Amino acid sequence: GQQLNQSPQSMFIQEGEDVSMNCTSSSIFNTWLWYKQDPGEGPVLLIALYKAGELTSNGRLTAQFGITRKDSFLNISASIPSDVGIYFCAGQLGGGNEKLTFGTGTRLTIIP
């Protein structure tokens, strides 16, 4: 089955730095979602994107729906310790097909 290519696989940053990650697909999606997963927990929805070119923010997080519909980007500004975790992108065809295809995740670690 298809999985989305998510990069980077892992990031080691210092507190206060900005973070960028992206997700690419060989096929078009009509909805992009970004989730964060803490250790031992289920994924939590951060941002949902519904329109090509859309830019949406949630606090220090900003995500963009790529214009080609085959990619999406997530930026975190001024990282803080609670940003540590694994970030997953997910694409959805929509139009009655609600199944999500997930990326393999980006693991974010903050170096003291």
Add this chain to the structure above:
Amino acid sequence: NAGVTQTPKFQVLKTGQSMTLQCAQDMNHNSMYWYRQDPGMGLRLIYYSASEGTTDKGEVPNGYNVSRLNKREFSLRLESAAPSQTSVYFCASGGYEQYFGPGTRLTVT
């Protein structure tokens, strides 16, 4: 408003044993899903239910069965557990936006 709940949180099975993972949601969603998560991989869809009374296979359905008991509840059954089914299992509900439960960590020895 508990969202999506799953039981049990942890389970250890011997090869060949059976068990049922339970999931319930209180958000009045029509659609519910079962995923598995393995190290280094994203979540993969096992089965989903678009509405009460309907179920469909996802990407990795072999070795599993599901029951959509009512609008709130969607269970996943392993009839004869195998070590390859050692994983973390997540239930989710929702349409365009899916909301996940806390997971069941299953080990098959």
